[in-house]
Amino acid sequence: MTSPEGNLVGIDLGTTMSVVAHVDSSGRATTLTNREGDPLTPSVVYLDGNEAIVGKSAKAAAAHHPDKVASLFKRSMGAVLHGRMVDGRSLRPETLSAIVLRKLRNDAERRIGPISKAVITVPAFFDDARRRATEIAGRIAGLDVLEIVNEPTAAGLAYCLQDRFASPGAASRFLGPGQSFTGLVYDLGGGTFDVTVVRLSDRGFETVATDGEVQLGGKDWDDVIVDYIARQFREQYKIDPRTDASWRDAIGGLAESTKMLLSQLSSAPLETSYNNHVVKTMLTRKTFEESSRDLLTRTRFVTRLVASEQAKLGWEQIDKVLLVGGSTRMPMVRQMLADATGKEPDDSLDPDQVVAHGAALYATLLGAQAGIKELPLDDDVRRRLCHVEVVDVNSHSLGVAVTDRRTGQKLNHIMIPKNSPLPVAASKVFVLPKAGQKQVRISVLEGEAPEAAANITVGDCLVRDLPDDLPASSPIQVRLSFGCNGRVNVMALDMSSGKLVQTDLEQKRTLTDAEIQQEAEFVDGLKIH
Ligand code: AMP
Numbered sequence: 001m002t003s004p005e006g007n008l009v010g011i012d013l014g015t016t017m018s019v020v021a022h023v024d025s026s027g028r029a030t031t032l033t034n035r036e037g038d039p040l041t042p043s044v045v046y047l048d049g050n051e052a053i054v055g056k057s058a059k060a061a062a063a064h065h066p067d068k069v070a071s072l073f074k075r076s077m078g079a080v081l082h083g084r085m086v087d088g089r090s091l092r093p094e095t096l097s098a099i100v101l102r103k104l105r106n107d108a109e110r111r112i113g114p115i116s117k118a119v120i121t122v123p124a125f126f127d128d129a130r131r132r133a134t135e136i137a138g139r140i141a142g143l144d145v146l147e148i149v150n151e152p153t154a155a156g157l158a159y160c161l162q163d164r165f166a167s168p169g170a171a172s173r174f175l176g177p178g179q180s181f182t183g184l185v186y187d188l189g190g191g192t193f194d195v196t197v198v199r200l201s202d203r204g205f206e207t208v209a210t211d212g213e214v215q216l217g218g219k220d221w222d223d224v225i226v227d228y229i230a231r232q233f234r235e236q237y238k239i240d241p242r243t244d245a246s247w248r249d250a251i252g253g254l255a256e257s258t259k260m261l262l263s264q265l266s267s268a269p270l271e272t273s274y275n276n277h278v279v280k281t282m283l284t285r286k287t288f289e290e291s292s293r294d295l296l297t298r299t300r301f302v303t304r305l306v307a308s309e310q311a312k313l314g315w316e317q318i319d320k321v322l323l324v325g326g327s328t329r330m331p332m333v334r335q336m337l338a339d340a341t342g343k344e345p346d347d348s349l350d351p352d353q354v355v356a357h358g359a360a361l362y363a364t365l366l367g368a369q370a371g372i373k374e375l376p377l378d379d380d381v382r383r384r385l386c387h388v389e390v391v392d393v394n395s396h397s398l399g400v401a402v403t404d405r406r407t408g409q410k411l412n413h414i415m416i417p418k419n420s421p422l423p424v425a426a427s428k429v430f431v432l433p434k435a436g437q438k439q440v441r442i443s444v445l446e447g448e449a450p451e452a453a454a455n456i457t458v459g460d461c462l463v464r465d466l467p468d469d470l471p472a473s474s475p476i477q478v479r480l481s482f483g484c485n486g487r488v489n490v491m492a493l494d495m496s497s498g499k500l501v502q503t504d505l506e507q508k509r510t511l512t513d514a515e516i517q518q519e520a521e522f523v524d525g526l527k528i529h
Contacts, residue, residue: 006116008367008375009108010359012151013097013120013134015074015217016190017326018043019356020104022112023364027381029158029357032108040352041107044071045099047087052526054103059253066249070096072219075191077137078129094133094511095519098140103528105141117144119363121355123192124150124395125212127446128458128488129507135487136511140519146366148485152185153207153392154358155324156198158349159183160205161361161388182208184307184318186337186345187355188299189325191217195303197311197318204389209310209419211302211395216295218259218327224292225255225283229272232279241274262288263329289332296336303340310419315341323347324354362390393419394482400428400461401443401452410452412445415480425481429495435472439464442478444490444505459507463492466501470494476501 009032012019017040021031031039036056046058046069053061062069070086073096082093101120109115120143122134131148138145160181180201187194194212198205229251230242241247254272261268267284289296307313321337323345328334337345349357367375368385375382399414415426430440440463447455463476475495482488492501511519 006114007112008117008119008146008360008363008372009105009115010154010356010361010363011101011104011118011120012154012353012356012359013074013101013122013137014043014189014355015072015192016043016219017041017352018100018104019353020108021353021356021360022108023360023377025376025378025381027364027377027385029360031353031356032111034104034107035110041100041104042071043074043097043100044069045073045086045096047089047526049087050526051529052099052103053529054100057529063250063253066246072191073097075215077133078127092511092519094137094140095523097134097137098519098523099526099528101137101141101143102523102526105143106528115143117146117363117367119147119149119154119359119366120145121149121151121154121359122486123187123189123212123214124152124194124196124207124210125192125214126486127396127456128486129456129510130214131486132507132510136516139516140523142520142524146363148487149359149362150194150196150207150210150392150395150486151189151355152187152194152196152210152324153198153390154356154362155185155187155322155349155354156183156196156200156207156358157205157361157390158354158358159185159320159322159346160198160200161358181319182313182317183320183322184303184341185322185324186299186303186328186333187212187324188327188333189217190327191215191219193217193299193302193325195299195306197306197313204387204391206391206421207393208313209306210393211306211310213298213302216298217325218256220295221259221292221327221330222252222255224288224295225258225270226251228283228287228291229255229270229279232270232281233274233277236279237277239275239277244274247274258283259288259330263331285331292332296332299333300336300340303337307341315343318343321345323351326352365390390484392422392484392486394422394424394486395419396446396456397448398426398458398480398482398488399445399447399455400478400480401445412447412450412452412455414448416482418448420482422482422484422486425479427477427479429475429477431473431475432466432470433472436469438466438468440466440476444480444488446488458488459505461490461492462504462506464502464504466494467497467499470496478503 042059044058046053193216196210197208398416444458445455477493
């Protein structure tokens with residue numbers, strides 16, 4: 001059954017893999033397989049003129065045509081350009097992501113008919129610029145982005161809601177009547193890492209605390225194997241192939257498949273050649289685990305930080321440790337979590353698909369709550385979805401740059417501390433430095449560092465068109481807020497007249513509507529396979 005407004009889907013736009021899912025009439029989230037019949041689509045784009053290939057074939061082409069292939073562009077979201085040229089062109093990370101989204105959409109439409117609206121997931125730790133870039137990628141792909149939601153929040157939703165709505169009358173997989181459930185979501189994907197504490201109670205679903213690293217994921221474990229191979233070349237032949245970028249491109253696939261083998265076997269064969277020199281060896285899981293121990297320790301540190309310091313919970317207060325992301329298949333991850341928490345981690349939902357499933361459930365929940373009548377849902381499921389309230393938190397503190405009168409140093413004045421339930425707003429009164437001043441510029445910051453320069457600048461808030469002849473020291477109230485999607489908004493009030501003042505949040509790296517249109521035309525002009 002198709003809604004006249006188009007179907008709603010949830011999309012996990014991953015660093016290495018992407019997944020699209022929808023919710024069927026019984027309330028169960030299901031993955032929509034791509035045209036090749038696979039549930040996961042590698043987030044890799046091969047470009048040749050006006051032809052684009054997305055997915056498995058593009059990934060395979062990376063070894064032979066690295067100059068035509070773009071991958072890992074999620075890591076450059078928020079920057080102006082993807083770091084490498086693709087088919088002789090400099091492309092924006094938003095545009096490359098939009099090509100992936102278009103492929104997912106095209107293939108999913110073959111299964112369920114027209115798709116218009118989507119919830120897209122992002123790592124909880126994404127800042128405003130990266131969230132904005134993701135939303136723009138959706139627009140370039142022609143999708144109405146209902147909401148941007150944090151990956152661990154989506155995963156937590158899937159764990160908590162999947163069975164609850166799929167079988168009317170049944171409790172969720174963990175929740176009995178009147179009970180609450182607290183879960184710790186450990187999400188280690190291809191390029192990012194998040195830990196989030198979630199709670200489901202009769203009132204709804206809330207995120208309690210979240211933290212992570214934007215630049216830590218399975219790719220770093222692959223690099224450990226790349227370094228291991230390079231060391232063999234150095235020791236045996238006194239050459240270091242890592243200085244050759246094309247070697248690095250070619251070896252990535254071997255490193256990843258060896259890593260995956262080591263998730264199942266205690267040792268894996270490695271055979272590769274460079275400049276007529278051959279390295280043939282066995283890599284044991286023990287050596288791999290020892291060489292990557294510092295990466296695992298980083299995740300252990302964040303896990304403890306989020307549970308005990310941010311959520312202020314002991315391990316006995318956490319009911320389940322939930323595994324999300326393909327990299328949690330590495331035995332060392334489960335072992336570390338079992339040692340650290342004293343609990344056997346739960347992977348009863350597929351760690352690769354659970355985020356997209358949660359996003360699909362969230363899209364449907366938003367659709368039901370917005371009263372989209374044509375949603376193909378059973379009445380009972382619709383009624384139950386309407387009663388779930390979802391509350392997320394902000395992953396970064398939000399503040400403004402202020403000057404310390406004594407030292408002249410620029411400091412970060414935090415107005416909204418991290419892990420505040422969303423939506424949230426806070427105000428600060430500034431005084432006009434000079435009489436007759438028509439505008440004030442305030443730097444808006446994301447981060448916790450005391451020094452302003454050590455944080456991420458969201459943008460400059462320009463309070464302009466102030467009334468004429470305002471005396472010096474006139475009070476201007478600036479209100480910062482985070483929406484439910486973690487996006488930042490600014491408003492200002494001239495307290496002398498009680499009127500709202502025109503305020504712009506000037507963000508250097510954002511695309512204008514005209515630029516979005518231009519990128520959409522470029523993507524429309526591509527034949528995407
Ligand atoms: P995701 O972003 O959640 O799709 O996770 C992708 C990451 O999971 C990639 O770095 C994969 O190499 C990694 N991955 C998938 N399966 C395995 C496995 N069996 N063992 C180790 N890593 C895996």
